[in-house]
Amino acid sequence: MAGRRRGGLTRELKEELTVSEVRDRAIEIGGSGESGHPGKASVAASVRARIGALPPWAGIVTATVILVIALSASEPLFLTSRNLESVLTGMSPVLVMAAGTTMLITLGYVDLSIGSLMALSMVLLAGISGLGLPGIVVVLAVIAFAGAASGLTAGFLVGKVGLSFFVVTLGLLTIFRSAAQIPTKGIPQPLRGSGAAVVNWMSNATPGGIPAAFAIAFVVVLLAALLMSRTEFGNAVRAIGGNAVAARLAGIPVGRVKLLVFALSGLTVGIAAILFAGRGASADPNAGVGFELSVIAGVLLGGSSFQGGSGTFTGSLFGVAFVAFVQNGLDLNGVEPFWQGVVTGVVLIAAVGLELLRKRA
Amino acid sequence: MLDLEAIDKNFSGVRALRGVSLRVEPGEIRALLGENGSGKSTLVRILAGEVAQDHGSVLVNDVVLPPRDVPSRKVASVGVVGQTAEVCAEMTVADNMFLSDRRRAGLRGLKSRRAAARAQKILDEWGIELDACARVGDLSQDQQHLVEVARVIAQDAKIVAFDETTASLTEDHVRRLFTIIRRMGERGAAILFVTHRLVEVFELCDSATVLRDGEHVETAPVSSLDTDRIVRLMVGRSIRDQFFRPAAEQGSVMLTVDGVIETAKGESYQLRVRAGEVLGVAGLVGSGRSNLLESIYGLRRRQGTVTCGDRRVRIGSPAAAMDAGIGLVPEDRRRQGLAVGQSVRQNASLLDPARRGLAHVTSYARGERHVTTMRERVRLKAPNARNAAGTLSGGNQQKIVLGRLLEAAPGVLLLDEPTRGIDVGAKREIYDLIHQLAERGTAIVLVASELPELLGLSDRIVALHSGRVVEEFPRGVDAVAIGRAITGIGQVVTDADRNPFSRGMK
Numbered sequence: 115m116a117g118r119r120r121g122g123l124t125r126e127l128k129e130e131l132t133v134s135e136v137r138d139r140a141i142e143i144g145g146s147g148e149s150g151h152p153g154k155a156s157v158a159a160s161v162r163a164r165i166g167a168l169p170p171w172a173g174i175v176t177a178t179v180i181l182v183i184a185l186s187a188s189e190p191l192f193l194t195s196r197n198l199e200s201v202l203t204g205m206s207p208v209l210v211m212a213a214g215t216t217m218l219i220t221l222g223y224v225d226l227s228i229g230s231l232m233a234l235s236m237v238l239l240a241g242i243s244g245l246g247l248p249g250i251v252v253v254l255a256v257i258a259f260a261g262a263a264s265g266l267t268a269g270f271l272v273g274k275v276g277l278s279f280f281v282v283t284l285g286l287l288t289i290f291r292s293a294a295q296i297p298t299k300g301i302p303q304p305l306r307g308s309g310a311a312v313v314n315w316m317s318n319a320t321p322g323g324i325p326a327a328f329a330i331a332f333v334v335v336l337l338a339a340l341l342m343s344r345t346e347f348g349n350a351v352r353a354i355g356g357n358a359v360a361a362r363l364a365g366i367p368v369g370r371v372k373l374l375v376f377a378l379s380g381l382t383v384g385i386a387a388i389l390f391a392g393r394g395a396s397a398d399p400n401a402g403v404g405f406e407l408s409v410i411a412g413v414l415l416g417g418s419s420f421q422g423g424s425g426t427f428t429g430s431l432f433g434v435a436f437v438a439f440v441q442n443g444l445d446l447n448g449v450e451p452f453w454q455g456v457v458t459g460v461v462l463i464a465a466v467g468l469e470l471l472r473k474r475a
Numbered sequence: 476m477l478d479l480e481a482i483d484k485n486f487s488g489v490r491a492l493r494g495v496s497l498r499v500e501p502g503e504i505r506a507l508l509g510e511n512g513s514g515k516s517t518l519v520r521i522l523a524g525e526v527a528q529d530h531g532s533v534l535v536n537d538v539v540l541p542p543r544d545v546p547s548r549k550v551a552s553v554g555v556v557g558q559t560a561e562v563c564a565e566m567t568v569a570d571n572m573f574l575s576d577r578r579r580a581g582l583r584g585l586k587s588r589r590a591a592a593r594a595q596k597i598l599d600e601w602g603i604e605l606d607a608c609a610r611v612g613d614l615s616q617d618q619q620h621l622v623e624v625a626r627v628i629a630q631d632a633k634i635v636a637f638d639e640t641t642a643s644l645t646e647d648h649v650r651r652l653f654t655i656i657r658r659m660g661e662r663g664a665a666i667l668f669v670t671h672r673l674v675e676v677f678e679l680c681d682s683a684t685v686l687r688d689g690e691h692v693e694t695a696p697v698s699s700l701d702t703d704r705i706v707r708l709m710v711g712r713s714i715r716d717q718f719f720r721p722a723a724e725q726g727s728v729m730l731t732v733d734g735v736i737e738t739a740k741g742e743s744y745q746l747r748v749r750a751g752e753v754l755g756v757a758g759l760v761g762s763g764r765s766n767l768l769e770s771i772y773g774l775r776r777r778q779g780t781v782t783c784g785d786r787r788v789r790i791g792s793p794a795a796a797m798d799a800g801i802g803l804v805p806e807d808r809r810r811q812g813l814a815v816g817q818s819v820r821q822n823a824s825l826l827d828p829a830r831r832g833l834a835h836v837t838s839y840a841r842g843e844r845h846v847t848t849m850r851e852r853v854r855l856k857a858p859n860a861r862n863a864a865g866t867l868s869g870g871n872q873q874k875i876v877l878g879r880l881l882e883a884a885p886g887v888l889l890l891d892e893p894t895r896g897i898d899v900g901a902k903r904e905i906y907d908l909i910h911q912l913a914e915r916g917t918a919i920v921l922v923a924s925e926l927p928e929l930l931g932l933s934d935r936i937v938a939l940h941s942g943r944v945v946e947e948f949p950r951g952v953d954a955v956a957i958g959r960a961i962t963g964i965g966q967v968v969t970d971a972d973r974n975p976f977s978r979g980m981k
Contacts, residue, residue, distance in 0.1 A: 344836055344837060344838065345833070345834065345835065345836055345837060346827050346828040346831050346833050346834070346835045346836075346837050347828070347833040347834065348837075349824055349827055349837055350828035350829075352821055353814065353821070353825050353828065355814075356814025356821065356822075357810075357811075357813065357814035357815075357817075359810060360805075360810075360811055360813060360814060360825065361825070362793060363774075363793055363803060363805055363811055363812070364793070364797075364825045364826050364828075365792075365793045365794035365796075365797040365798075365826070365829030365830070366794075366825075366828050366829045367794065367833075371833070421816065423814055423816055424816075424817070
């Protein structure tokens, strides 16, 4: 204590300036690290600053546009309506699930079980499609089932109990897959009856030249984006992804929000199951293996951060589209489809690397 | 011994250091002072080899060390202890001490028992009360810091930099650290000691170097300096560094906390705060002062009742506490208060989901309004609301945490170390805010480590020791009396009271 007193901190000092003058001075000093001095800034620095100011989806949108232009120029078959319809329809299930995964990744999570859950939902679809229920009821039942399955398992165990999302969703990946295979003995089931008709329309119709499946997927992405950007729910998800402790102290019901996001992601899986099953008019319990990785790759390509706290639906839309166009380009050029993984992987790693540069800028 | 010669450093065009030179002799304890953003930490990081300087050189015994090269620092016996303890929680104290140079010390493959014995010998020799075999994760924050100091000792560092190490240490451990630093000095080490607390400079250091705006302002023996002069050098002019808040008019009791905390005699203590009153809570880290605030805020389930106005607060839910009109500014801003990677706007809107309900519609404009309000009400300086909150100075970060609470206009405000790690000017603004809030009838509970701050702001102070209320002090009490109470010096009688035999004797 003697030292403190000798130091004289408790002593009043002569005041030569008004408090506000000192304060302004202090802010000037404190703030000089943030604003920068344009006079000395190099051109490179200003370019970097501009790159840093771009939205996270700018890269993937640019890349997709360039890819589409290149494919249009080099492949006469690319710009045919038949080809484009097939690409857009083909990417729809992944795009729908990307909407849910973008929400999850904003929270700082991913759900590894979505591919398996999609297969399980398809098996349910095949099971109830021939029961004579109205088609729309069948569709809604499948979507509700997938939402509930994801929310009550992953959502509850991760959000409420507090288990690791990785372990829980990895476990569910194998459980859901088995649950799809057990009743079907691993054999694809045909879709029948009223359910099949609705499902077939949703996946294969092209009203006004636009594939219904893609339109549905696009609307889902749009709704998810609106939910996240225009409601306090979205605000809460970003808050938890950014700092869960701070969110809890702010009174946000963290566990409930996590459960809801897993449930919403499950709903998108249910929709994807319908779009996917409708394509072949059958439910293959072995379908969708590795889909979770395609979805995550598309979302990350779009510029959403794996760290949580920020997700971009525009980015996810273009990320998924980019992968689809790459695959299509390879197909049209007669390249073996196995090369697609290499291209996607390289682009993914490069994209994340570029994102790092953007953040450092 | 240590020479820094004409160091320049720019971060993407922004000057951090310009032409800074300093020389520290063997056995010298040099204070490195300056406001936040003056370049102290950058200088230490250059010395540590973590970042490369643009120009200039770092010399140890006239040998130039390569820029941005951490291993060369080990060879040159340079050690750095930071503000947060960088330790491996799952390893033992001994393993942590020999972490960086097992190979060099010939310890690779050494039986952990022998390593532990060697570590224990060093710890005992230096009077550091740690068990070399203890798992570091089981130690307190303060003890973990000592582990880091012990690591530097184990490396036999001849040049040691402490970068605001005392900022997060309790008074008790600051003493221990000082004893160690003095011994390092006696053994001929050159010490660079970065701090915000000027008292420590007068107590510990031989000389002081002041930086301002990235430039060297002055180096002088401490004996030729006083607080006024140092502050003048740091800020560029002189300021009153002590703040005495005039008493505000007190209203009815706003907050009553019953049975949550006990007195030293084991009786239930009733904590009451009136509207317009600032109740200071004095105590060392670990004395239960943060626990007390967290209990009131409903973060810890325990017995007792909390009443705000005439509403009983349900324990166990921050949302319920907020509904009842209680707001908390948490102790650790970056961990508990802000999402540093997210935008200023997002952080400013943090309370909305809970206050308005998850189903409510929100908008970009709503977030912007929050930021505008903060710019006006708490003088938040944030050039762009889209920038990450982590890019702001500590003072402005704290203004976001405080500012968004003020929008909720809570009747009771719990402030846990509201001025930690922020510069002099911003501190003063926070003091002004606390005063304004009290004048408007807010009941405030304030936890602060710096006693002058606590004394200057509080109408009444309760002193905690070992999780119990030791004493209650009125306004204008001497800092020494509080210091005695919180370190447990005035407790002989009460300790005896806790002993059943002596109680029977009375």
